[in-house]
Amino acid sequence: MGWNLFASHYSIIIWIIEINTALLLGFSLAGVELAKIFKKILYLSIFIGFISYISYAIIDSYFLFFSIFLIIIPSILICLNISFFQTVTAILLALTFDLIFIRLIEHNFFDILLVSSGINIDFGIQFSLDVFLALNNILIALIIYNKAPVLFPESLFEKQVNDLEISYHFYLYFLVFILIILNIGLYFIAVQLPFIQIEFRIFLTSWSIIICLSLLFFLRAVILYKNEKMQFLLDKQYQKDLLSFYNIIRSQRHDFNLHLNTIYGLVHNGEYASCKEYVDYMVNEARSINDLLPLSHPAVGAMLSTFQELASQKRIQLNFYIYNDLRTMPCSVYEMNKILGNLIQNAMEEAEGNQFIDSVIEVNITNEKGYIVLTVSNPTNLDENLLKDIFQIGYTTKSTHEGLGLPTVQKILMKYKGIIYPQVEKGHISFIVRIPVTD
Secondary structure, eight states: OHHHHHHHHTHHHHHHHHHHHHHHHHHHHTTOOHHHHHHHHHHHHHHHHHHHHHHHHHSOOHHHHHHHHHHTHHHHHHHHOOOHHHHHHHHHHHHHHIIIIIIIIIIHHHHHHHHHHTOOOOHHHHHHHHHHHHHHHHHHHHHHHHHOOOSSOGGGGSOOOSSSOOOOHHHHHHHHHHHHHHHHHHHHHHHHGGGSOHHHHHHHHHHHHHHHHHHHHHHHHHHHHHHHHHHHHHHHHHHHHHHHHHHHHHHHHHHHHHHHHHHHHHHHTTOHHHHHHHHHHHHHHHHHHHTTTTOSOHHHHHHHHHHHHHHHHTTOEEEEEEOOOOTTOSSOHHHHHHHHHHHHHHHHHHHHHHTOSSOEEEEEEEEETTEEEEEEEEEOOOOGGGGGGTTSTTOOSSTTOOSOHHHHHHHHHHHTTOEEEEEEETTEEEEEEEEEOOO
C-alpha cells in the first residue's frame, strides 16, 4: 500500500524541483538577486507544484500547467515585492526554460532514445528517468544560484530620475510580447512532438532551440544598446549640470570686484542702510551655491543645484543644510543622486500639488554614530495611517505616478545595509535615510 501511494504521488516532487529550477533561472536572468528571494521562490515552487499536480491529475493538459504560472503573477508580485515588468519577464523566461530545456531537451531526447531502442517503458524505467532528471535539475539550480546569470539588467526595470524623458516602456512591452509569442510557439511544438516522426522531431527541436536562443540574445543586444545610450545621455546631462554649477561659481567670482566697489561707494557716501540691503541681497544670492560647496562630489552638488533652480521657478523654497561632504558614502554618485533625487522630487510634487502656504523643503545631510543621515522634509496633509504601504511597489498617493520612487530608494539602501523611514509631525513629513559609512 505504501509503495503504491509513493508510486502514484512521487511525481509531485519532480514537479516542484522543475518549477523551482525554472523560477530561479527566470528571476536570475531578469536581474533579481537570488539570495534575497531564494526561500520565497522555494515556497512558491511548492505551492505551484501542488496546484499544478492536482490540476494535471484532473485535466491532463500542459496548457493548464502553464496557465497556472501566469495566473499566480499577482501573488508573486505581493510575495517578492518586485516590479510588474520584472516579474512578468522572469515568469516568461522561466516558462521558456521549462519548455526548451526540460520539455524539448530532457524529456524529448530521452523519449527519442527510448523509442529508438525499442524499450518498453515500465514504472521502473520511468522512475529512474524522473530521478535522473530531478537530480540534473537540482544541479542546474545550484549552478544558477552560485553563478547568478543575468540576461536583462535590473536597471531596465527601474524608474529613472532625470528630465531626459528616457523610458524603457516600449522595449519592455516588446520584450514581453516576444516572450509570449515564443512560449506559445514552444508550447504547441512540445504538445505535437509525440505525434511527429523521430527524424523530424530532432530537426524541429534543434531548430526551435536555435531560434529561441537567437531571439533572446537579440533582445538582450537591443536592450543593452538602449542602456548604453541612456547612460551616455545621463552623462551628458550630468556634464551639463556640472558646467552650469561651475559657471555660477565663476560668475560669482567675476562679480566679486564689482560688488566690492559698490559696497565701498555706499559706505564712503554714508548710505549704510542701502549698503546693508545690498549686502543682504548678495548673501542670499550666494548662499544657494555656498551651501552646496562642502560636497566632495560635484555631480551631487550639480543635481541639487538643478533642483534648487527648478524649485525657485515653482515658487518653492528649497534649503540645504550640509554637515557631511559624503566623502565616506558606500554607494556610487549615481546611486546617491537617485536616493536624493527621488526624495526631493517627491517633496516638490507634494508641495506643488497641494499648494501649501509655507512651501519650504529642507534637505539635511549629516553624520551620526557611523552613519550618513539624509533627511528630506516638506509640508504634507498625508494621513499617517497610509504610511504603512508607502514602500510597496505600485503604491502611490498621486494619480499620475507608478509608485516606483521610494521602492527604488529602498532597494539601493538594502544593498548597503541602509534604512529609510518616514516621520510625520505637525503637518510635515520627513523621510530619513541612514547609510553605514565606509572606512
